[in-house]
Amino acid sequence: MVHIQTRRSSSLSHSPRSKWFNFLRIRNTRLVALALLTTAFVVIVFFDKDAIARQAERMPVSNQLLQQADYKARSEPVQASLAKVPRIVYYNRHSACHANMLQVTQRLNLTFQTLNPGFLGGLGMDGDKANSCINDGFVRTVCETADVIIVADTMPDARPLFQSLVRESEHERCKANIVLELTTRFDWGVPDRFDYYKLNWKLAATAPKNLFWVTNNAFEPLDLSFEALATPKFRMLRPTGNTELPARRLSPSDASLAMCRQETHSPVYAIMKRMQIPFKHVSGGYGGPKTLANYRAFIEFPCKPLFLYSISQCLTHSTRAFQQIK
Numbered sequence: 092m093v094h095i096q097t098r099r100s101s102s103l104s105h106s107p108r109s110k111w112f113n114f115l116r117i118r119n120t121r122l123v124a125l126a127l128l129t130t131a132f133v134v135i136v137f138f139d140k141d142a143i144a145r146q147a148e149r150m151p152v153s154n155q156l157l158q159q160a161d162y163k164a165r166s167e168p169v170q171a172s173l174a175k176v177p178r179i180v181y182y183n184r185h186s187a188c189h190a191n192m193l194q195v196t197q198r199l200n201l202t203f204q205t206l207n208p209g210f211l212g213g214l215g216m217d218g219d220k221a222n223s224c225i226n227d228g229f230v231r232t233v234c235e236t237a238d239v240i241i242v243a244d245t246m247p248d249a250r251p252l253f254q255s256l257v258r259e260s261e262h263e264r265c266k267a268n269i270v271l272e273l274t275t276r277f278d279w280g281v282p283d284r285f286d287y288y289k290l291n292w293k294l295a296a297t298a299p300k301n302l303f304w305v306t307n308n309a310f311e312p313l314d315l316s317f318e319a320l321a322t323p324k325f326r327m328l329r330p331t332g333n334t335e336l337p338a339r340r341l342s343p344s345d346a347s348l349a350m351c352r353q354e355t356h357s358p359v360y361a362i363m364k365r366m367q368i369p370f371k372h373v374s375g376g377y378g379g380p381k382t383l384a385n386y387r388a389f390i391e392f393p394c395k396p397l398f399l400y401s402i403s404q405c406l407t408h409s410t411r412a413f414q415q416i417k
Contacts, residue, residue, distance in 0.1 A: 179203035180233065180267075182252075183243035187334065187379070188274065192241065194333035203241070206233070208248040215280020216250045218287070224251035225263060234265035242269065245276040247287070256302060257293045266301065272328065273306040277315055288319035295321035336379035341386065345371050349388035352377055359392050 181192055181203045189205060196203055211224070224230065230251050233240065242249040255265045281287045294302060304323045306312055312325045348371040353360040355374070363370060370390055383389045 176201070177238035178236070179239045179241065180237040181205045181241050181243065182208060182233075182249050183241070184209050184248065185244040185274075188243040188272070190334050191330050191332075192243065192272075194331045195328075204237075211248075213280070214245055214247065215282060216247045217281070217283050218250070218254065218290070221250040221254045225255050225258070230255045230263070230265050234267040237267045239268045239270060240265075241272060243272040244274055245279040246271060246273060247279060247281050250287075250290075253294060253302075254290060256299045257290065257297065264299075268301045268303065270303045270305055273304070273308075273311040273315075275308055275311055275314075277311060278318065284318075288321075291315060291319040291321045295319075295323040298323065330380075332380040332384075334379045334381060336381060338381035338385060339378040341382075346385055347387055349390050350377065350383065350386040351390040353390075353392065363390075 179196070179201060181189065183189060183192070183205065184207045192203065212220070233252070234255075240249075240252065242252065246253070249269075249271075252265050252269055253271075255263055256269075258264055277291070278284060278287060304312075304325045305328050306325050307328055307330050309327070312322070316322050348369055350373055351360075351363065351370040352373055353363070355372075360372075371386065377383065
């Protein structure tokens, strides 16, 4: 009986039906293996994409600089002196500042490469973001590929550069010469003002040899001393008035007046109205330097609140001077 069952079993194993089952079993095994491999591949790709996404989110700012700002980095070493033509980077987002510096550098037979910091965000960078930019390689990328970096318009735009100068580790500090061109906006839009003023105080106290303070007006150093108790050595470079904007045509009545851009809610505006000082009030865009030159005069006051009392006193005792504009 056992022998018969064995023969029957053996005969079944070689039957067409048995072969079909064996084929299906092998095929199912392959399908299962293929499914496992496919699943593993999908999982790997998913996590790899997730890693890529995370990497993109924290992409080094230096890479953003090269890719988004179209900054053409030059890898030559920083020159020890200005015996050769310096590699100048103009770190600025304001068109008027750009036109002004273009006039200056052309007179000196120099050229510069513009770096618009707008890709880093809006105005008023905080300290945490500045540190993140330093850690991501932003400062290293810019400073290793320039001999002179001129920062214009708003100082906080280049906060990573300045913040690197007070880092304990020397290799994290910017080695390029930094020329800070202040235009009444040294703390424009900064959310963490206490930390920012402390940074300015440190910069003034430590006086890095590669940092040069320049202003285009007499009020900025005073405001910096009031807010940050910082009194670095300033050089003054007045604007040249160079502009690409054409002059607007003024009516004879407007051309006979002084132009003032004070906001209507400004105390200065209220004082001038109360004192009946004749002026043409313009809000928003004013047309640039060529248009200003067509007015009888141009009245401008600093926007800093600390100056309002001094300004009111100045206006009170200067009525006769303003009456001469009539």
